[in-house]
Ligand SMILES: C[C@@](CO)(OP(=O)(O)O)[C@H](O)COP(=O)(O)OP(=O)(O)OC[C@H]1O[C@@H](n2ccc(N)nc2=O)[C@H](O)[C@@H]1O
């Protein structure tokens with residue numbers, strides 16, 4: 264495969280339609296049963312040859328995105344380059360539309376996007392297995408950002424089993440002011456479950472069947488997030504957002520992953536517009552975005 268001039272990759276956000284969390288492990292992580300669903304909100308990462316490794320970012324929350332080597336896109340380029348003994352002389356530009364620190368794997372998405380973009384730019388033609396291995400090193404959510412669609416993540420969330428989805432679902436995401444730190448939310452989960460027997464995380468068969476058959480009503484009844492109580496404990500105002508969306512007609516409402524974005528499953532596109540408008544008018548969130556699922560994995564445009 265010949266090297267390319269400049270490569271742009273589109274990479275999508277995710278919602279966990281089920282997030283079952285186990286007890287804290289000795290390594291500081293938690294075993295999960297995480298049912299990921301990619302949604303249409305997305306970032307685009309462009310890799311261009313450059314002198315040295317640089318990152319720029321545009322979009323509403325660009326000021327909250329680090330532009331140094333802690334940026335997951337930069338870390339992806341470094342890891343890939345190191346594996347091939349090359350210098351990562353690449354400029355990575357991120358056009359950001361996924362809420363930052365929102366519980367939608369925005370940083371993870373950019374890590375997967377940059378990895379695919381650099382692989383194409385440098386003409387490495389890495390296998391999917393090699394890319395997934397690097398993704399798992401970058402973070403627990405990054406492997407799913409690469410493959411998209413729907414998948415069950417176990418372990419830290421990095422061991423993926425792709426899941427069939429029998430139809431499209433319509434969503435509204437209420438974007439909160441500021442973010443929630445994922446490790447802080449897991450820490451709050453530990454505090455809230457102290458002294459309580461935390462069951463082994465397991466995927467819900469009812470939920471997997473609802474995904475497979477595309478049954479929105481059944482999916483609405485099965486949505487579950489074990490981090491929700493922790494996110495609400497850290498950001499109690501999210502309860503008002505959940506109520507506002509439900510009262511506006513959402514079939515179900517939950518915190519997206521570690522939050523603070525809240526996710527609303529709705530009947531159809533028309534209902535999505537109604538619920539989004541009601542959420543914006545409610546003053547309980549910064550803005551509200553309509554989205555559909557599933558969405559593809561990282562894709563070179
Ligand atoms: C909670 C979830 C749900 O999909 O995502 P977000 O809601 O943040 O998007 C994920 O588990 C987040 O994945 P990700 O954000 O990649 O986490 P990592 O970078 O791997 O880990 C960040 C920190 O989160 C905590 N962590 C993460 C994953 C996990 N299974 N157990 C944990 O306890 C640990 O404190 C870890 O040091």
Ligand SMILES: Nc1ncnc2c1ncn2[C@@H]1O[C@H](COP(=O)(O)OP(=O)(O)O)[C@@H](O)[C@H]1O
Nearest residue numbers: 333334335363364365366367368369370371373
């Ligand atoms: N490319 C990136 N985009 C967004 N955040 C990033 C990125 N790289 C590193 N980060 C850091 O990761 C943190 C978590 O970001 P993000 O992955 O969007 O959160 P979440 O996992 O809750 O969706 C941010 O607060 C930011 O400091």
